[in-house]
Amino acid sequence: MIGVYGGTFNPVHYGHLRTALEVKELFDLQQLRLIPCRLPPHRQQPDVDGEMRLGMLELAIAETPGVQTDRRELDRQGASYMVDTLQSLRAENPDAGLILFIGVDAFAGLESWHRWRHLFDYAHVVVMTRPACEMPELSEFLRQRLTEDRGRLHQRTAGCLFFQAVTALDISATAIRELIKAGRNPQFLLPDAVIAYIRRHHLYLSSN
Ligand SMILES: Nc1ncnc2c1ncn2[C@@H]1O[C@H](COP(=O)(O)OP(=O)(O)OP(=O)(O)O)[C@@H](O)[C@H]1O
Numbered sequence: 573m574i575g576v577y578g579g580t581f582n583p584v585h586y587g588h589l590r591t592a593l594e595v596k597e598l599f600d601l602q603q604l605r606l607i608p609c610r611l612p613p614h615r616q617q618p619d620v621d622g623e624m625r626l627g628m629l630e631l632a633i634a635e636t637p638g639v640q641t642d643r644r645e646l647d648r649q650g651a652s653y654m655v656d657t658l659q660s661l662r663a664e665n666p667d668a669g670l671i672l673f674i675g676v677d678a679f680a681g682l683e684s685w686h687r688w689r690h691l692f693d694y695a696h697v698v699v700m701t702r703p704a705c706e707m708p709e710l711s712e713f714l715r716q717r718l719t720e721d722r723g724r725l726h727q728r729t730a731g732c733l734f735f736q737a738v739t740a741l742d743i744s745a746t747a748i749r750e751l752i753k754a755g756r757n758p759q760f761l762l763p764d765a766v767i768a769y770i771r772r773h774h775l776y777l778s779s780n
């Protein structure tokens with residue numbers, strides 16, 4: 573089973589990293605791919621370029637076996653649509669189970685994603701929720717794919733929707749950028765190696 577965890581990662585933080593490790597273990601993934609987007613389809617272009625966001629990700633996971641970065645969205649022209657990413661992973665791994673992991677905040681906008689129904693042709697979708705989080709309202713299309721049995725995801729290679737509670741860490745990249753811009757210390761919200769990279773490259777001092 574291969575996991576896909578996409579994001580802007582501007583910068584990567586412990587909210588991403590802890591949940592990535594938890595789902596890797598819970599779903600018994602052979603590999604979990606952290607995929608930074610080049611051009612987010614749904615928000616402003618990040619002021620830190622993709623290579624730097626990837627560089628920070630690599631520092632963050634350097635000592636986490638089975639978790640790796642994947643630069644395919646950085647190498648692709650145009651908007652970084654997740655459906656294209658899953659299609660290319662499926663072409664490389666025709667028989668493997670694929671799981672796309674998204675946070676419940678990103679899931680809220682899923683039905684506005686490019687060719688969103690086709691995400692399920694290529695992968696399962698697992699929504700990472702807070703423990704005791706209420707189940708969001710689901711459309712008929714999503715209800716039909718919903719399963720409460722994690723084992724089902726191992727019986728098929730794509731097509732299921734599952735909700736997985738993970739440790740709630742109220743950390744966001746936006747809050748980290750704001751702290752740095754205000755001259756405050758972001759330590760303990762993200763790895764020290766990533767903080768050192770941010771300082772070395774003078775990131776987030778003046779922008780959004
Ligand atoms: N603290 C967190 N706990 C669990 N999942 C998270 C957390 N932060 C982000 N995610 C999930 O990680 C993925 C990538 O998120 P992203 O890179 O946009 O981080 P972010 O902190 O939400 O960034 P920003 O504040 O810039 O919007 C999304 O699916 C998002 O839901």
Ligand SMILES: O=C(O)c1ccc[n+]([C@@H]2O[C@H](COP(=O)([O-])O)[C@@H](O)[C@H]2O)c1
Pocket residue numbers: 577578579580581607609612613614615652653654655674678684685686
């Ligand atoms: O494919 C799309 O249309 C699409 C629309 C919105 C978000 N996404 C992806 O969802 C992931 C999380 O997005 P974000 O904004 O939380 O970084 C990231 O990999 C985005 O590329 C993808």
